[in-house]
Amino acid sequence: MKYLCLVYYDETKMGNLSQTQWDDLNQECIACVEGLTTAGNFIDGAPLMTTDTALSVRIRDDKPLITDGPFAETKEQLAGFYMLEARDMNDALRLAQKIPPARYGTVEVRPVRELKHDGNDR
Amino acid sequence: MINVKQADLTIEQEITACYQRESGAVLATLMRLLNGHFDLAEEALQDAFTAALTQWPKDGVPKKPRAWLISTGRFKAIDKLRKNSSFSHYLNSTIPDDMVQTASFEDPETIEDDLLRLIFTCCHPALAIEARLALTLREVCGLTTEAIAAAFLIPVPTLAQRIVRAKNKICELQIPYEVPDKDQLPERLTSVLAALYLLFNEGYSATVGQDVTCTELSLEAIRLTRLLSELMPQKEIIGLLALMLLHDARKKARMDEHGELVSLEEQNRLLWDQPQIAEGCQLVKEALSLGPADIYTLQAAIAAVHGEAQHFEETNWAEITGLYQVLLSINFSPIYALNHAVALSMRDGPTAGLKAIEAIEGDKALQHYYLLYAAKADLYRQLAQKEKALSAYQRALGLTQQAPEKRFIEKRMAAL
Known part of the structure; x- marks a missing residue:
């Protein structure tokens, strides 16, 4: 089964890390991806640029509406994702514990839903 | 190309079947080799199966898949421990290298003991009974979190949390990975059997919802109890196995084609699984020969009396009433008392039955x-x-x- 691990952390707090600390953390992430790949669990994943680089799209009354943000209303912002193949939810939780930023923020583990022509899960 | 793909699929299916069959035993031994470390052993188990997925299609399924998986898992774990810098943060305890390497994993008796160790650990009395069931089904039977949650009709996150907490508790309490010694065995065995019996009953009569039988849970319970009785031929275990088999033998007659419940009186006894009843009866005799009867053996004996009657009218109610009396004398339960009252009504008539019910209906558990x-x-x-x-x-x-x-x-x- 596929599980999406969403990585959240406080961007401000992470911005306060020194360049060496930040590079070390990124090195750890590279090693983590390598480990997950060797174990056959890694499907896809990527770190994201900070939220101040983001724009949001909405369609209202058939018209596109583009705004800045998301603004950092919440304490932690989406920072990256790992799409993993795991045997079950507890196996996914075991893998999610290896994601290095879990030490700073939160990793949300969500089962992936399959898009079907009918009878879709809710 | 198509042929190659089909061959791959078959071997993948074979590996999936192998997981169901072997994962419990492989995990059980890896746990011992890795100092009872649940997370590390599970990681090694997953790594071993991942390796199987890449190697078996090339080299074929090894002659002894279980030994192959254990050895591969062990090797992967040692390898990770050597480079442990990348995952030391979740490995709280360090494992002496020599211990990992010298432990045996080929000896069949040791491997059987490993399974017992795993069952006793998953069914430790310190864990709530729901946690025991969840952990046993996942770690010993190899079911997924999602499948277990569906069987118990509870949300996946709830079940996943239950499993995580149970494992943490095992770790925190430093529950040793061992088969309990003679002093502790009675208490620990009670805890295991209670979990297995509940598991069977969950499957036999789901407490909520539309389906009366959720066959898979009952079958897993029977499978585990049978395994346990083979590894540890104690009378309570044999009695419990007999009880499960005798109840399960009536499964097909318990519901009609419209999914309606059929009472014991109205069941078509031709639908009963006679070979299974015969096995159950044989096991009851075996258990009774091993010492004073316990609650499981007595209940199995009652089910055996029902099973031996070809027609409802032929039921030996005098014997059933007597067995309930013995059962009540060693372990009073209002539910047994109610069943005793019903048996009494069959033996001595409805007035006697009502009188016996009146004597117990004040019991809080029966309200x-x-x-x-x-x-x-x-x-x-x-x-x-x-x-x-x-x-x-x-x-x-x-x-x-x-x-x-x-x-x-x-x-x-x-x-x-």
Whole structure:
């Protein structure tokens, strides 16, 4: 089964890390991806640029509406994702514990839903 | 190309089947080799199966898949421990290298003991009974979190948390990975058997929802109890296995083609699984020969008496009543007392049954037990006291959530 691990952390707090600390953390992430790949669990994943680089799209009354943000209303912002193949939810939780930023923020583990022509899960 | 793909699929299916069959045993031994470290052993188990997925299609399935998986898992774990910098943060304890390497994993007896160790660990009395079931099903039976959650009709996150907490507790309490010694065995075995019996009953009569039998859980319970009885031939285990087999043998007759419950009296006994009943009866004899009867063996003996009657009219109610009396004398339970009252009514007539029920109906545990009122209603019906029968059926109806049980009572009421 596929599980999406969403990585959240406080961007401000992470911005306060020194360049060496930040590079070390990124090195750890590279090693983590390598480990997950060797174990056959890694499907896809990527770190994201900070939220101040983001724009949001909405369609209202058939018209596109583009705004800045998301603004950092919440304490932690989406920072990256790992799409993993795991045997079950507890196996996914075991893998999610290896994601290095879990030490700073939160990793949300969500089962992936399959898009079907009918009878879709809710 | 197509042929190659088909071959791959077959071997993948073979590996999936191998997981169901072997993962419990492989994990059990890896746990011992890795100092009882649950997370590390599970990681090694997953790594071993990942390696199987890449190697078996090339080299074929090894002659001894279990030994291959254990050895591969062990190797992967040692390898990770050597480079442990990348995952030391979740490995709290360090494992002496020599211990990992010298432990044996080929000796069949040691491997059997490993399975016992795993079962006793997953069913430790320090864990709540729900946690014992979840952990046993996942770690010993190799079911997924999602499958277990679906069987118990609970949300996946709830079940996943239950498993995580149970493992943390095992770790925190430093529960040793071992088969309990003689002093502890009775208490620890009680805890295991209670979990297995609950598992069987969960499957045999799901407490909520539409389906009365969730076959998979019952079958897993039987499989595990059988395994346990082979590894540890104790009378309670044999008795419990007999009890499960005898109840399960009546499964096909328990519901009609419309999914309606059929009472023991009305069941088509030709649908009963006779070889399974014979095995159950044999096991009861075996258990009784091993010492004073325990609660499981006595209940199995009662089920055996039912199983041996080819027609409801031939049931030996005197023997059943006697067995319930012994059962009540070693372990009083209001539920057994109610069953005893029903057996008594069959032996001595409905008035005697009602009198026996009146003596126990004040018991708190029975206040909300629908079968108490269903039994009373049935006895009033036999005495042609229609009003009293109707009101008792009404009470029973209000106390059950299960659709087939509701319909069963409604049918009885309509027949009045």
